[in-house]
Amino acid sequence: MNDKITTLSGSEINPFCFGTMQWGGKADPAASERLYQQCRDAGINHFDTAFSYCEGASETMLGVFCKVERDALLIATKVGHVGGGGKTNLLSQFDQCQKRLKMDMVDVLYLHRFDPDTPTEETLETLAELKQSGKIRYIGVSNFSAWQGVDALHHAKALGLNIDFFQPMYNLVKRQAEVEILPMCAAKGITVAAYSPLGGGLLTGKYLRGEQGRLIESEMYAARYEPAFMREAAKRLCDLADELGVNPATLAVAWVHAHPTKPMPIISASGADQLAPSIKAMSFPLSEDLYNQISALSPTPPPATDRIEEA
Numbered sequence: 001m002n003d004k005i006t007t008l009s010g011s012e013i014n015p016f017c018f019g020t021m022q023w024g025g026k027a028d029p030a031a032s033e034r035l036y037q038q039c040r041d042a043g044i045n046h047f048d049t050a051f052s053y054c055e056g057a058s059e060t061m062l063g064v065f066c067k068v069e070r071d072a073l074l075i076a077t078k079v080g081h082v083g084g085g086g087k088t089n090l091l092s093q094f095d096q097c098q099k100r101l102k103m104d105m106v107d108v109l110y111l112h113r114f115d116p117d118t119p120t121e122e123t124l125e126t127l128a129e130l131k132q133s134g135k136i137r138y139i140g141v142s143n144f145s146a147w148q149g150v151d152a153l154h155h156a157k158a159l160g161l162n163i164d165f166f167q168p169m170y171n172l173v174k175r176q177a178e179v180e181i182l183p184m185c186a187a188k189g190i191t192v193a194a195y196s197p198l199g200g201g202l203l204t205g206k207y208l209r210g211e212q213g214r215l216i217e218s219e220m221y222a223a224r225y226e227p228a229f230m231r232e233a234a235k236r237l238c239d240l241a242d243e244l245g246v247n248p249a250t251l252a253v254a255w256v257h258a259h260p261t262k263p264m265p266i267i268s269a270s271g272a273d274q275l276a277p278s279i280k281a282m283s284f285p286l287s288e289d290l291y292n293q294i295s296a297l298s299p300t301p302p303p304a305t306d307r308i309e310e311a
């Protein structure tokens with residue numbers, strides 16, 4: 001975490017963030033507000049939303065819940081998941097984000113995903129315009145590869161800007177970010193907010209118990225977490241958690257944050273009971289031994305050079 005990043009009122013950012021993707025979906029307004037309060041009680045002051053979450057309900061609720069303490073929080077939203085990274089699309093989506101959030105300024109604005117059809121200069125110039133007019137404070141990119149991030153950084157620097165946040169997927173069974181993204185961000189001083197620390201719920205062990213959830217309800221998530229080694233890793237994580245008398249979700253989230261580059265896990269849940277073990281991860285003492293034991297439950301991705309004999 002880059003320590004120059006603060007809330008508007010100057011507070012440090014908690015090393016864990018909460019993602020509001022379920023607000024207005026599985027979490028109704030009352031459940032969402034309880035989740036918000038649960039996070040605030042735990043010291044979380046960074047909330048992640050997006051233009052595309054639940055047709056705007058997530059942003060609208062976040063705007064309501066945080067109104068009385070707005071300046072004490074870091075609010076991040078994302079644009080360009082659909083419609084690309086061109087100026088017209090970004091400005092029109094961001095305008096709607098601001099209206100839903102009821103905020104003159106949004107702390108972090110991410111480009112939600114890389115757009116191969118728009119010159120990166122155009123995207124960065126648009127973000128520069130938003131920053132210069134005081135509508136955003138920090139710039140982020142999500143679902144970018146490391147080279148796309150470095151390219152964006154190069155264009156940002158030419159405009160006197162930074163890429164402040166990177167938002168990749170990262171969890172025990174999705175470890176691609178370890179190869180280039182995490183080291184690149186550490187080298188360039190970019191803060192990493194890692195999404196899906198529980199593998200969309202896989203690492204809680206709920207699917208081993210035959211419970212319902214996203215990996216059954218969504219074809220996209222079912223395909224993402226289909227490989228047999230992922231199910232096997234989840235099972236072995238649950239066995240280890242049983243031995244230790246701890247919830248597997250606590251281990252999974254603590255493991256993400258224990259990477260040497262200290263990514264910030266974006267935790268999430270559709271209800272208070274679900275969230276509790278992820279919050280416990282904030283204070284769970286994960287020893288180096290246990291970190292290595294958990295890492296060994298899934299394949300370590302080969303290094304970028306592919307010279308595994310040297311890794």
Ligand SMILES: NC(=O)c1ccc[n+]([C@@H]2O[C@H](COP(=O)([O-])OP(=O)(O)OC[C@H]3O[C@@H](n4cnc5c(N)ncnc54)[C@H](OP(=O)(O)O)[C@@H]3O)[C@@H](O)[C@H]2O)c1
Pocket residue numbers: 018019020021022026048049112142143167194195196197198199200201202204206212213214215249266267268269270273274275277278
């Ligand atoms: N930039 C991007 O493209 C992107 C993509 C995805 C997410 N995100 C952000 O990252 C945040 C977190 O992502 P994520 O939701 O994928 O994170 P995750 O931690 O991998 O999965 C959270 C889901 O796991 C299940 N769960 C959580 N705790 C549980 C427990 N104790 N027992 C059983 N099930 C449990 C719930 O799913 P069920 O509802 O199925 O029970 C919950 O919604 C999102 O809210 C969003 O802000 C960003």
